[in-house]
Amino acid sequence: MPENQRPAAPHPQNAAGERILDARSLRGLAHPLRIRILKSLRHDGPATASQLGDRLxxxxxxxxxxxxxxATHGFVEDDPARGKGRERWWKAVHNGTSFADDLHTSSDPEVRxxxxxxxxxxxxxxxxxxxxxxxxxxxxxxPWSxxxxxxxxxxxxxxxxxxELNEKLHAVVETYRAAAPESDAAPGAEAAQVRVHLHSFPRAHQAR
Known part of the structure; x- marks a missing residue:
């Protein structure tokens, strides 16, 4: 196979199917509209550019x-099964994103x-x-309310x-992801898409 026709190396991901961001892919994603587009494709399903424009x-x-x-950075790809004629549909490649450890400690101003x-x-x-x-x-x-x-x-x-706390909380969430129906399946009468936010961080103690 010619060099320029070799398939691209798979992007690193963790066991949860999340894309692990490195410095290059982070810079490719770090734009407000790109983040919102990727969020929409992950949460609301495949769409065309026009549909995403309407959504956002x-x-x-x-x-x-x-x-x-x-697409250049491997976050989205074509969804040819949905395309009709010249209509181009896009879908998210991964379930989510996570940081590589060295991104938190990078001294590069552009990366930070x-x-x-x-x-x-x-x-x-x-x-x-x-x-x-x-x-x-x-x-x-x-009982939803x-x-x-x-x-x-x-x-x-x-x-x-x-x-350790964060690792345990993530593991609990993953047990529910494993038990959930496929994302493309129609939601059941008793199921809904649920967003779970986990925020944990240290704070400076204020002296009395």
């Missing part, structure tokens, strides 16, 4: 450009800037999702214990 309030030209950039943009955008999406739930929770029938959770806890932990 953007022009189809903008979504088309950023879809191509996401991309990481900050990405994390702040994700935090904004979480805030928006939570606000939407609080505004619409009473529109859901029982009372099944959500908005809790916080303060624990005294070492860094190692915090890491």
């Amino acid at each position: 309030g953007e022009s189809s030209g903008a979504t088309s450009y950023h879809l191509r950039q996401l 800037g991309a990481a900050n943009l990405f994390l702040h955008e994700i935090a904004g999406i979480h805030t928006q999702e939570l606000s939407t739930w609080l505004a619409t929770m009473h529109d859901w029938p029982e 009372t099944s959500g959770d908005l809790s916080d806890f303060t624990l005294n932990l070492t860094a190692a214990q915090l890491h």
Whole structure:
């Protein structure tokens, strides 16, 4: 096989099917619209550039450009089974994203800037999702209207214990992912797509 026809190396991912971001792929993803496009494809399913434009309030030209950039970095790909004629459908390649360990300690200003943009955008999406739930929770029938959770806890932990806590919480979530139906399957009468946010971080203690 000629050199330029060799299949691309698979992008690294973890056991949960999440893409592990390195410095290059992080820079390719760290744009507000690209993050929102990828979120929409993961949560709401495959779409065309025009459909994504309608979903996100953007022009189809903008979504088309950023879809191509996401494809260059291996985050999205064609969904030929859905395409009709010249209509091009896109789908997300991975279930989610996670940081490679060295991204948290990088001294490269460009990498740190991309990481900050990405994390702040994700935090904004979480805030928006939570606000939407609080505004619409009473529109859901029982028991959905009372099944959500908005809790916080303060624990005294070492860094190692915090890491262990996060690993255990992720493992619990993965047991429910494994038991869930395929994402392409129609939701059952008793099932709904559920968003789970896990935020854990140290804070400086304020002296009295």
